[in-house]
Amino acid sequence: MAVKVVIPTPLRQFAGKQDSIEISAGTVAEALSGLTNQYSELRRHLFTDEGKLRSFVNVYLNDEDIRYLENDQTPLKDNDVISIVPSIAGGRPAPSFCR
Amino acid sequence: MSKVVLRIPNGAVEVIRKHGKESYPNECCGILVGKAGDSGKxxxxAVPVANLRLNAEEADRLLPRESVDFESERNRFLIDPKEQIRIERETRESGLEVLGxxxxxxxxxxxxxxxDRDHGWPWYSYVILSVIQGNPEEMTSWVLKDDRSGFDSEPWTGF
Structure with a gap:
């Protein structure tokens, strides 16, 4: 299936400065691995050293969080749009007296 | 001497400081909207948004805590991705960018x-405001290194 992957601003520099990339894949997992094979510098920002999708990477398929679908095994149709949405999180170190 | 690369209008600095004070002892968070060019950002x-950690169930669904005993809205923030997508869309439509x-x-x-480092993204500016005993104090800005090994300090100035 030919799908479009939308790249968020902070990762465009690792994807040839493009804001979206056309890719051929059958599932979300295949699309993301195809993307990181093509642009290897993206890998460390999307996947852990063990090859799992980082917990703070949100992936949307046509505006729906893939956690509500079949996660990375969600099948794709032609012209689907996958959006990588960075989770924005942080905070000071956790003290032992918190709560 | 480091070059100033991030400029923040005094009004936006005030919004951030006020948000930090009002949210104390919890963490506050928000989105910085503007323009990026060759000379900097x-x-x-500054658009204040809710800290989704106040809604622990929803926040844990999106980004589970490593320790429910030691992590809460007092030392963690998370921006609701739906809110983030909405603001990003509006920003793009008005010809601006989310800078950090x-x-x-x-x-x-x-x-x-x-x-912060483990959850940071390159390119974005991460502005951090220290709030001591409810009083906003030092404010700094940081950019994650491309190899994720740490942050570089990003000098900023008000205008």
């Missing part, structure tokens, strides 16, 4: 933590 607006994010460190220095 210029913020036009701000958050507060209640009773802690304005220095990025390991947790």
């Amino acid at each position: 210029e913020v036009l607006q 994010y701000y958050h507060s460190h209640p009773d802690h220095p304005a220095r990025p933590s390991n947790y």
Whole structure:
């Protein structure tokens, strides 16, 4: 299936400065691995050293969080749009007296 | 001497400081909107958003805590991705960009933590406001290194 992957601003520099990339894949997992094979510098920002999708990477398929679908095994149709949405999180170190 | 690369209007600085004070002892967070150019980034607006950690169930669904005993809205922030997508869309439509994010460190220095580093993204400016005993104090800005090994300090100036 030919799908479009939308790249968020902070990762465009690792994807040839493009804001979206056309890719051929059958599932979300295949699309993301195809993307990181093509642009290897993206890998460390999307996947852990063990090859799992980082917990703070949100992936949307046509505006729906893939956690509500079949996660990375969600099948794709032609012209689907996958959006990588960075989770924005942080905070000071956790003290032992918190709560 | 370092070059100033992030410019924040005094009104936006005030929005961030006020948000940090009002949210104390919890962490506050928000989105920095503006323009990026060759000479640096210029913020036009600081947009306060809710800290999703106040809604623990929803926040844990999106980004589970490593320790429910030691992590809460007092030392963690998370921006609701739906809110983020909405603001990003509006920003793009008005010809601007999301340049980065701000958050507060209640009773802690304005220095990025390991947790900040582990959850950071390159390119974005991460503005951190230290709020000590409810009073906004030092405010700093940081950019994650491309290899994710740490943050570089990003000098900023008000205008």
